[in-house]
Amino acid sequence: MAIIRYPNWPWADVSTALEDFERARRQMDRLVSAFTGQGAAPAVSGVFPALVVKENGDKIIVEAELPGINPQDLDINVHGNTLTLSGERKPDKVDGASYHRRERKWGSFRKAITLPDEVNPDAVQAECKNGVLTIILPKAEQTKPKKIAIKSE
Amino acid sequence: MTEKDLQIPEKKEVQSNAESTRNAPVFIPAVDILETEHDLTLLADMPGVPLDRVDIDLEGDQLTxxxxxxxENGAGRVLLKExxxxxxxxxxxxSSDIDREKIQATIKDGVLxxxxxxxxxxxxxxxEVKSS
Known part of the structure; x- marks a missing residue:
């Protein structure tokens, strides 16, 4: 008896079709978020504080929303290409008050993040404005792109 | 007071029929409301908002x-967005009557x-509970 294969029959490809569909869905998600540039930002690391990391030429910019945190209670450390942020948010105390709502959280935090490049730790600047922390980290000299001249004879 | 770890607050978007003119999402700030004998204090986490861009409106008993x-959209390529x-x-x-003349608003470190x-x-x- 001859065994006939039907490679082009649709059910032979169900698993690949599902994979294709999944890939298309992911591409669609990426496309949508690239267009809107916002929307529900997923908490990637799940560790407080949530960060936005940007790259601008030879600088890396790290931003975090830290409302109610006194800049003096913040500790920023750079070691190699690891940035560590730690601090504490203290509860606001009002004597003799009763609470109707208490949604704002307090406590301490410690977060480490690996930067995409080595940075120059001596030139790091940090600023806290309206509860938003901005850290500007210039890249280390050796990681900056260098223009290579081509010699012509 | 025991030490505890802070969690990333979930930012809830406002569900509203009215569309905003600005192309930015609108979130519900986390608030604390405290009451003392003399006043009602409201604390709201609004990072990135300076005082001159806060709008407080009290109409009847509706506080908005x-x-x-x-x-400050500094140019740059976004590498991570949490x-x-x-x-x-x-x-x-x-619920209680407010003396509107004396309402005070301040903002510090992103907290109104x-x-x-x-x-x-x-x-x-x-x-007084009278006993008879």
Whole structure:
């Protein structure tokens, strides 16, 4: 008896079709978020504080929303290409008050993040404005792109 | 007080029929509301909002807080985005009478503090329990 294969029959490809569909869905998600540039930002690391990391030429910019945190209670450390942020948010105390709502959280935090490049730790600047922390980290000299001249004879 | 770890606050978007004119999401700020004998204090987390961009409106017993975030869109390629930046909006219905002349609003480190003094008539009076 001859065994006939039907490679082009649709059910032979169900698993690949599902994979294709999944890939298309992911591409669609990426496309949508690239267009809107916002929307529900997923908490990637799940560790407080949530960060936005940007790259601008030879600088890396790290931003975090830290409302109610006194800049003096913040500790920023750079070691190699690891940035560590730690601090504490203290509860606001009002004597003799009763609470109707208490949604704002307090406590301490410690977060480490690996930067995409080595940075120059001596030139790091940090600023806290309206509860938003901005850290500007210039890249280390050796990681900056260098223009290579081509010699012509 | 025991030490505890802070969690990333979930930013809830306002569900509203009215569309905003700015192309930014609008979030519900987390608030604390405290009441003392003399006033009602409202604390709202609104990072990125300077005082001149906060709009507080008290109409009847409806208190509306609006905060427009000041986005300094520094050019750059975004490598990681764990949160979205947007405006803030929240409405409350106040139960006690407020002395509107004396409302104070301050902002510090991204936290709005709104002190709403109670009107004389609304201050609590001690109720004597008579025993017969």
């Amino acid at each position: 807080i609006r905060g427009s975030v000041l986005q 949160y979205a930046v947007g405006d803030y909006y929240r409405q409350f219905t106040l 503090r709104l002190v709403l003094p109670k009107a004389e008539a609304a201050k609590p009076r001690r109720i």
